[in-house]
Amino acid sequence: QVQLVQSGAEVKKPGASVKVSCKASGYTFTSYGISWVRQAPGQGLEWMGWISTYNVNTNYAQKLQGRVTMTTDTSTSTAYMELRSLRSYDTAVYYCARDLGVRGYPLDYWGQGTLVTVSS
Amino acid sequence: DIQMTQSPSSLSASVGDRVTITCRASQSISSYLNWYQQKPGKAPKLLIYAASSLQSGVPSRFSGSGSGTDFTLTISSLQPEDFATYYCQQSYSPLYTFGQGTKLEIK
Numbered sequence: 001q002v003q004l005v006q007s008g009a010e011v012k013k014p015g016a017s018v019k020v021s022c023k024a025s026g027y028t029f030t031s032y033g034i035s036w037v038r039q040a041p042g043q044g045l046e047w048m049g050w051i052s053t054y055n056v057n058t059n060y061a062q063k064l065q066g067r068v069t070m071t072t073d074t075s076t077s078t079a080y081m082e083l084r085s086l087r088s089y090d091t092a093v094y095y096c097a098r099d100l101g102v103r104g105y106p107l108d109y110w111g112q113g114t115l116v117t118v119s120s
Numbered sequence: 121d122i123q124m125t126q127s128p129s130s131l132s133a134s135v136g137d138r139v140t141i142t143c144r145a146s147q148s149i150s151s152y153l154n155w156y157q158q159k160p161g162k163a164p165k166l167l168i169y170a171a172s173s174l175q176s177g178v179p180s181r182f183s184g185s186g187s188g189t190d191f192t193l194t195i196s197s198l199q200p201e202d203f204a205t206y207y208c209q210q211s212y213s214p215l216y217t218f219g220q221g222t223k224l225e226i227k
Contacts, residue, residue, distance in 0.1 A: 047216040059214050106154040110163035
Protein backbone atom coordinates (compact mmCIF):
# COMPACT_ATOMS: atom_id res chain seq x y z
CA GLN A 1 0.00 0.00 0.00
CA VAL A 2 1.09 3.55 -0.65
CA GLN A 3 2.73 5.17 2.37
CA LEU A 4 4.47 8.46 2.97
CA VAL A 5 6.35 8.56 6.27
CA GLN A 6 7.71 11.87 7.47
CA SER A 7 10.48 12.77 9.88
CA GLY A 8 9.80 13.77 13.47
CA ALA A 9 8.94 17.04 15.11
CA GLU A 10 11.48 19.87 15.16
CA VAL A 11 12.04 22.92 17.33
CA LYS A 12 14.06 25.70 15.75
CA LYS A 13 15.13 29.20 16.68
CA PRO A 14 14.23 32.18 14.52
CA GLY A 15 16.64 32.54 11.64
CA ALA A 16 17.50 28.84 11.53
CA SER A 17 16.68 26.31 8.83
CA VAL A 18 14.70 23.09 8.95
CA LYS A 19 14.76 20.11 6.63
CA VAL A 20 11.80 17.70 6.67
CA SER A 21 11.93 14.30 4.98
CA CYS A 22 9.19 12.21 3.40
CA LYS A 23 9.93 8.56 2.62
CA ALA A 24 7.67 6.92 0.06
CA SER A 25 6.82 3.25 -0.34
CA GLY A 26 4.26 1.07 -2.09
CA TYR A 27 4.60 2.64 -5.55
CA THR A 28 7.24 3.62 -8.09
CA PHE A 29 8.72 6.79 -6.58
CA THR A 30 9.73 8.39 -9.86
CA SER A 31 6.25 8.01 -11.37
CA TYR A 32 4.74 10.69 -9.12
CA GLY A 33 5.86 14.06 -7.84
CA ILE A 34 5.56 15.31 -4.28
CA SER A 35 3.73 18.42 -3.10
CA TRP A 36 4.32 20.03 0.28
CA VAL A 37 1.48 21.63 2.21
CA ARG A 38 1.62 23.35 5.59
CA GLN A 39 -0.96 24.19 8.22
CA ALA A 40 -0.39 26.78 10.94
CA PRO A 41 -2.09 26.09 14.28
CA GLY A 42 -5.85 26.46 13.94
CA GLN A 43 -5.53 27.60 10.32
CA GLY A 44 -6.23 26.21 6.87
CA LEU A 45 -4.05 24.41 4.34
CA GLU A 46 -1.36 26.30 2.42
CA TRP A 47 0.31 24.74 -0.62
CA MET A 48 4.07 25.34 -0.58
CA GLY A 49 5.29 23.79 -3.79
CA TRP A 50 5.85 20.70 -5.89
CA ILE A 51 8.82 18.70 -7.09
CA SER A 52 9.06 16.18 -9.87
CA THR A 53 10.82 13.04 -8.67
CA TYR A 54 11.58 12.25 -12.32
CA ASN A 55 13.49 15.34 -13.44
CA VAL A 56 13.59 17.48 -10.25
CA ASN A 57 11.59 20.32 -11.82
CA THR A 58 10.00 22.45 -9.14
CA ASN A 59 7.14 24.91 -8.67
CA TYR A 60 7.19 27.00 -5.51
CA ALA A 61 4.52 29.23 -4.03
CA GLN A 62 5.50 32.81 -4.73
CA LYS A 63 5.50 33.85 -1.07
CA LEU A 64 8.14 31.19 -0.27
CA GLN A 65 10.40 31.75 -3.28
CA GLY A 66 13.97 32.17 -2.11
CA ARG A 67 13.38 30.52 1.27
CA VAL A 68 12.28 27.02 0.30
CA THR A 69 14.12 24.25 -1.52
CA MET A 70 12.62 20.88 -2.40
CA THR A 71 14.83 17.95 -3.32
CA THR A 72 14.61 14.21 -3.77
CA ASP A 73 16.82 11.15 -3.34
CA THR A 74 15.62 8.47 -5.72
CA SER A 75 18.00 5.89 -4.21
CA THR A 76 15.98 5.98 -0.97
CA SER A 77 12.60 7.13 -2.40
CA THR A 78 12.73 10.16 -0.14
CA ALA A 79 11.68 13.75 -0.72
CA TYR A 80 12.98 16.68 1.32
CA MET A 81 11.71 20.17 2.03
CA GLU A 82 14.13 22.75 3.45
CA LEU A 83 12.86 26.08 4.75
CA ARG A 84 15.38 28.78 5.67
CA SER A 85 15.30 32.00 7.69
CA LEU A 86 12.56 30.63 9.92
CA ARG A 87 10.16 33.03 11.63
CA SER A 88 7.47 32.43 14.23
CA TYR A 89 4.79 32.42 11.53
CA ASP A 90 6.49 29.35 10.00
CA THR A 91 5.32 27.35 13.01
CA ALA A 92 3.06 24.75 11.42
CA VAL A 93 2.48 21.12 10.61
CA TYR A 94 4.18 20.32 7.31
CA TYR A 95 2.73 17.60 5.10
CA CYS A 96 4.03 15.87 2.01
CA ALA A 97 1.55 14.45 -0.49
CA ARG A 98 1.81 12.37 -3.62
CA ASP A 99 1.08 14.46 -6.71
CA LEU A 100 1.30 13.34 -10.31
CA GLY A 101 1.87 16.94 -11.32
CA VAL A 102 -0.52 16.68 -14.23
CA ARG A 103 -3.27 19.30 -14.48
CA GLY A 104 -6.25 18.09 -12.51
CA TYR A 105 -4.53 15.35 -10.56
CA PRO A 106 -5.31 15.52 -6.82
CA LEU A 107 -3.10 15.02 -3.77
CA ASP A 108 -4.12 11.42 -3.29
CA TYR A 109 -1.89 10.16 -0.45
CA TRP A 110 -0.52 12.23 2.42
CA GLY A 111 2.21 11.84 5.01
CA GLN A 112 1.34 11.99 8.70
CA GLY A 113 2.68 15.51 9.10
CA THR A 114 5.71 17.01 10.84
CA LEU A 115 5.30 19.73 13.45
CA VAL A 116 7.89 22.48 13.14
CA THR A 117 7.94 24.95 16.02
CA VAL A 118 9.89 28.18 15.68
CA SER A 119 10.57 29.75 19.04
CA SER A 120 13.35 31.64 20.77
CA ASP B 121 -3.02 33.11 -8.01
CA ILE B 122 -6.50 31.61 -8.24
CA GLN B 123 -8.50 32.38 -5.11
CA MET B 124 -10.82 29.72 -3.69
CA THR B 125 -13.69 30.80 -1.43
CA GLN B 126 -15.74 28.31 0.57
CA SER B 127 -19.07 28.89 2.22
CA PRO B 128 -20.10 28.60 4.89
CA SER B 129 -17.00 28.75 7.08
CA SER B 130 -18.78 26.66 9.68
CA LEU B 131 -21.94 24.65 9.77
CA SER B 132 -23.92 22.87 12.49
CA ALA B 133 -25.94 19.85 11.48
CA SER B 134 -27.42 16.66 12.89
CA VAL B 135 -26.84 13.01 12.08
CA GLY B 136 -28.98 12.13 9.08
CA ASP B 137 -29.07 15.66 7.66
CA ARG B 138 -28.24 16.49 4.05
CA VAL B 139 -25.44 19.03 3.90
CA THR B 140 -24.02 21.10 1.05
CA ILE B 141 -20.75 23.04 1.05
CA THR B 142 -19.95 25.52 -1.71
CA CYS B 143 -16.60 26.44 -3.25
CA ARG B 144 -16.13 29.31 -5.70
CA ALA B 145 -13.03 29.98 -7.81
CA SER B 146 -11.89 33.47 -8.79
CA GLN B 147 -11.64 32.33 -12.43
CA SER B 148 -12.76 29.33 -14.41
CA ILE B 149 -10.96 26.12 -13.42
CA SER B 150 -12.97 23.77 -15.64
CA SER B 151 -13.53 20.65 -13.49
CA TYR B 152 -10.10 20.68 -11.83
CA LEU B 153 -11.47 20.82 -8.30
CA ASN B 154 -10.76 18.41 -5.46
CA TRP B 155 -12.31 17.99 -2.00
CA TYR B 156 -10.57 16.84 1.17
CA GLN B 157 -11.74 15.92 4.65
CA GLN B 158 -9.57 16.62 7.69
CA LYS B 159 -10.13 15.45 11.24
CA PRO B 160 -8.31 17.01 14.20
CA GLY B 161 -4.68 15.95 14.42
CA LYS B 162 -4.85 14.01 11.17
CA ALA B 163 -3.68 14.55 7.61
CA PRO B 164 -6.25 15.55 5.00
CA LYS B 165 -7.96 12.73 3.12
CA LEU B 166 -8.99 12.93 -0.53
CA LEU B 167 -12.75 12.54 -1.00
CA ILE B 168 -13.60 13.82 -4.48
CA TYR B 169 -11.38 14.62 -7.46
CA ALA B 170 -12.14 16.23 -10.82
CA ALA B 171 -15.19 17.88 -9.25
CA SER B 172 -17.37 14.77 -9.17
CA SER B 173 -15.27 11.57 -9.10
CA LEU B 174 -15.41 9.65 -5.84
CA GLN B 175 -12.03 8.51 -4.54
CA SER B 176 -11.80 4.75 -4.01
CA GLY B 177 -13.06 3.70 -0.60
CA VAL B 178 -15.03 6.87 0.08
CA PRO B 179 -18.70 6.26 1.00
CA SER B 180 -21.26 7.01 -1.70
CA ARG B 181 -23.08 9.51 0.55
CA PHE B 182 -20.38 11.97 -0.54
CA SER B 183 -20.84 13.58 -3.95
CA GLY B 184 -19.46 16.56 -5.81
CA SER B 185 -20.69 18.68 -8.67
CA GLY B 186 -19.94 21.82 -10.61
CA SER B 187 -17.65 23.22 -13.26
CA GLY B 188 -16.20 26.57 -14.22
CA THR B 189 -16.21 28.65 -11.05
CA ASP B 190 -18.91 27.13 -8.83
CA PHE B 191 -18.72 23.77 -7.08
CA THR B 192 -20.53 21.88 -4.35
CA LEU B 193 -19.80 19.02 -2.00
CA THR B 194 -22.88 17.22 -0.72
CA ILE B 195 -23.18 14.70 2.08
CA SER B 196 -26.54 13.00 1.61
CA SER B 197 -27.04 11.67 5.14
CA LEU B 198 -24.56 12.79 7.78
CA GLN B 199 -22.90 10.11 9.84
CA PRO B 200 -21.09 10.70 13.17
CA GLU B 201 -17.70 10.17 11.51
CA ASP B 202 -18.37 12.96 8.97
CA PHE B 203 -17.96 15.77 11.48
CA ALA B 204 -14.70 17.30 10.33
CA THR B 205 -13.29 20.20 8.32
CA TYR B 206 -13.63 20.14 4.54
CA TYR B 207 -11.35 21.88 2.03
CA CYS B 208 -11.62 22.44 -1.68
CA GLN B 209 -8.46 22.74 -3.81
CA GLN B 210 -7.94 23.77 -7.40
CA SER B 211 -5.45 21.86 -9.56
CA TYR B 212 -6.08 23.85 -12.75
CA SER B 213 -3.09 26.09 -12.16
CA PRO B 214 0.28 24.52 -11.28
CA LEU B 215 0.25 26.90 -8.31
CA TYR B 216 -2.37 25.10 -6.25
CA THR B 217 -4.66 26.90 -3.85
CA PHE B 218 -7.06 25.73 -1.16
CA GLY B 219 -10.28 27.15 0.15
CA GLN B 220 -10.23 28.38 3.73
CA GLY B 221 -12.14 25.35 4.97
CA THR B 222 -15.63 24.56 6.26
CA LYS B 223 -15.91 23.17 9.76
CA LEU B 224 -18.86 20.81 10.11
CA GLU B 225 -20.00 20.49 13.70
CA ILE B 226 -22.62 18.46 15.49
CA LYS B 227 -25.81 20.36 16.33
